[in-house]
Amino acid sequence: MIKFFLMVNKQGQTRLSKYYENVDISKRAALEADVVKGCLSRRKDECSFVEYKDYKLVYRQYAALFIVVGITDTENELSIYELVHNFVEVLDKYFSRVSELDIMFNLDKVHIILDEMILNGHVVETNKSRILAPLLVLDKMVES
Amino acid sequence: MSDVVEKTLTALPGLLSLDSQTGAGKLSSTSKLGNLIRSITELTSKHDEEKLIKRELVAIKEQVSSPNTTMRQMKEMMVRSIYCEMLGYEADFSYIHAIKLAQQGAGLEKRVGYLAVSLFLNENHELLLLLVNTVLKVSVFELLLLVNTVLKDLQSTNLIEVCMALTVVSQMFPKDMIPAILPLVEEKLTHPKEIIRRKAVLALHKFYLIAPNQVQHIHSKFRKALCDKDPGVMAASLHIYLQMIKEGAEAYRELAGSFAAILRQVVGGKLPVEFNYHSVPAPWLQIQLLRILTLLGKDDQSTSELMYDVLDESLRRAEINHNITYAILFECVKAIYTIHPNAELMEKAAKCIGNFVLSPKINLKYLGLKALTYVVQQDANLALQHQMTIIECLDHSDRIIKRETLELLFRITNAQNVTVIVEKMLAFLRLCHEDYTIMDLVGKVAELAEKYPFRITRPPHGWKPHTYYILLAY
Numbered sequence: 001m002i003k004f005f006l007m008v009n010k011q012g013q014t015r016l017s018k019y020y021e022n023v024d025i026s027k028r029a030a031l032e033a034d035v036v037k038g039c040l041s042r043r044k045d046e047c048s049f050v051e052y053k054d055y056k057l058v059y060r061q062y063a064a065l066f067i068v069v070g071i072t073d074t075e076n077e078l079s080i081y082e083l084v085h086n087f088v089e090v091l092d093k094y095f096s097r098v099s100e101l102d103i104m105f106n107l108d109k110v111h112i113i114l115d116e117m118i119l120n121g122h123v124v125e126t127n128k129s130r131i132l133a134p135l136l137v138l139d140k141m142v143e144s
Numbered sequence: 145m146s147d148v149v150e151k152t153l154t155a156l157p158g159l160l161s162l163d164s165q166t167g168a169g170k171l172s173s174t175s176k177l178g179n180l181i182r183s184i185t186e187l188t189s190k191h192d193e194e195k196l197i198k199r200e201l202v203a204i205k206e207q208v209s210s211p212n213t214t215m216r217q218m219k220e221m222m223v224r225s226i227y228c229e230m231l232g233y234e235a236d237f238s239y240i241h242a243i244k245l246a247q248q249g250a251g252l253e254k255r256v257g258y259l260a261v262s263l264f265l266n267e268n269h270e271l272l273l274l275l276v277n278t279v280l281k282v283s284v285f286e287l288l289l290l291v292n293t294v295l296k297d298l299q300s301t302n303l304i305e306v307c308m309a310l311t312v313v314s315q316m317f318p319k320d321m322i323p324a325i326l327p328l329v330e331e332k333l334t335h336p337k338e339i340i341r342r343k344a345v346l347a348l349h350k351f352y353l354i355a356p357n358q359v360q361h362i363h364s365k366f367r368k369a370l371c372d373k374d375p376g377v378m379a380a381s382l383h384i385y386l387q388m389i390k391e392g393a394e395a396y397r398e399l400a401g402s403f404a405a406i407l408r409q410v411v412g413g414k415l416p417v418e419f420n421y422h423s424v425p426a427p428w429l430q431i432q433l434l435r436i437l438t439l440l441g442k443d444d445q446s447t448s449e450l451m452y453d454v455l456d457e458s459l460r461r462a463e464i465n466h467n468i469t470y471a472i473l474f475e476c477v478k479a480i481y482t483i484h485p486n487a488e489l490m491e492k493a494a495k496c497i498g499n500f501v502l503s504p505k506i507n508l509k510y511l512g513l514k515a516l517t518y519v520v521q522q523d524a525n526l527a528l529q530h531q532m533t534i535i536e537c538l539d540h541s542d543r544i545i546k547r548e549t550l551e552l553l554f555r556i557t558n559a560q561n562v563t564v565i566v567e568k569m570l571a572f573l574r575l576c577h578e579d580y581t582i583m584d585l586v587g588k589v590a591e592l593a594e595k596y597p598f599r600i601t602r603p604p605h606g607w608k609p610h611t612y613y614i615l616l617a618y
Binding site: 014045049051053054112122124128 | 251472580
């Protein structure tokens with residue numbers, strides 16, 4: 001299962017954090033800093049899966065942003081690696097080529113999108129149209 | 145995210161006043177949320193961050209208590225609170241207002257209220273356990289307000305509100321309140337809209353995870369969901385089935401044929417094209433089905449025989465060179481080696497593993513090593529076949545590859561190679577800094593030392609004491 005889903009930039013600033021297993025709020029910043037440090041120390045030619053404590057991290061870098069997913073060992077690393085990319089493609093579709101600032105200015109919407117894809121640490125939807133449908137309805141309601 | 149376009153901070157003033165981007169929020173330059181975000185991007189130190197957020201929290205606290213706050217403003221305050229908590233600063237005074245926003249807001253405001261609730265509260269929160277506690281951040285009455293709001297939204301004529309309620313129920317819901325909400329959720333299983341049925345199934349998955357005995361009586365309804373004409377609803381039911389099968393495969397073996405049939409249809413491209421990801425039909429769904437089939441076929445020959453053809457087909461179809469097909473192949477290989485053996489399939493799977501291990505793509509090599517580790521207990525020859533590559537991986541520059549290789553070697557240790565393997569493990573340990581990895585490897589070395597006590601002649605005192613001496617250093 002997925003333990004957490006993070007978007008952290010190279011300076012270690014968290015842009016999005018979602019925990020599927022409770023981590024005390026006071027411990028989160030340290031965890032996130034630690035996790036991004038682990039990813040920053042990796043070279044480009046090294047694999048995208050890192051051991052962390054008694055579980056694993058799958059990370060993927062997009063410009064200055066790292067998306068890091070903590071997973072238990074029952075999870076297929078490569079499938080999560082691609083899930084991250086699917087998520088980014090969904091964001092790209094919604095924001096028309098998403099950037100770090102889009103995420104910052106629309107944190108609530110990015111969460112809403114993520115909520116359609118992952119629930120309880122499980123992957124529940126990967127069809128892009130279906131992921132975006134509820135949010136698009138909400139956007140329409142705002143416009144009218 | 146495009147590598148080409150990354151909006152720079154110099155574009156920020158423009159962003160703050162423009163309102164033309166599709167989907168992007170409209171923020172006026174005077175909006176407090178906009179100010180907060182701009183300030184966050186300008187932060188340079190932890191000290192600055194603390195000052196900023198503490199000020200922000202004081203401001204939010206004052207504003208949320210004001211009677212004149214509109215729902216729109218409340219929504220913005222909840223997002224600001226979410227930011228503060230994301231950076232590690234508690235905004236507990238906001239929790240009750242999140243619940244009220246969910247109750248009183250509409251559309252996106254309501255959704256943000258529910259979002260805030262799901263982020264602020266969690267299952268272990270005193271609130272949701274209904275413990276009487278002087279440090280309760282929200283009173284029992286206010287918790288009931290949340291439950292009531294959810295119940296009301298579940299019965300709304302506005303479908304999007306029903307969706308929101310089902311989503312939040314799937315994220316967090318007090319266990320003790322399940323009986324109150326279960327009938328309403330069950331009702332949604334037969335709703336004409338697929339999204340409602342799908343979300344209802346996911347809510348039941350949540351209930352199954354936290355209180356399985358509460359949903360014992362509706363197993364037949366899961367069966368209906370599995371046979372739903374909409375693939376999304378069917379896929380949602382797989383989460384429940386996987387969980388139940390993990391707990392006891394015996395009772396579900398009779399469904400193996402159905403799962404195999406579904407996989408056959410998915411692999412054969414029978415799903416609408418929108419379920420594709422880079423031309424691969426519903427890959428995560430394929431993986432889910434493969435996992436289920438693996439559990440059902442294990443230790444059962446007749447059940448395994450039902451799946452040979454679909455496994456063969458999956459192997460064949462996953463020939464597109466994309467990461468996601470490799471992920472599917474990995475699950476196929478695991479399945480083939482777990483269920484009752486089929487020589488032809490195992491040969492194809494072995495070839496697949498070989499391709500992974502020999503791949504120049506590092507992620508594939510990793511997966512190959514992982515697969516080898518998994519199958520090597522049944523097919524030691526496979527490791528032998530690839531021993532040159534394994535030896536190379538042992539000295540790989542990527543420490544994760546080295547680690548995986550040691551994991552593999554641990555499983556193929558015998559009296560002849562134990563010395564070398566332990567030496568490699570000790571060498572790795574010397575450079576390792578992660579506590580968990582150290583503990584794990586030390587444990588493995590100790591285990592091997594117990595198993596093969598006198599395998600080397602050097603150092604002169606015998607191997608076991610020497611190794612323990614090094615282990616004690618950790």
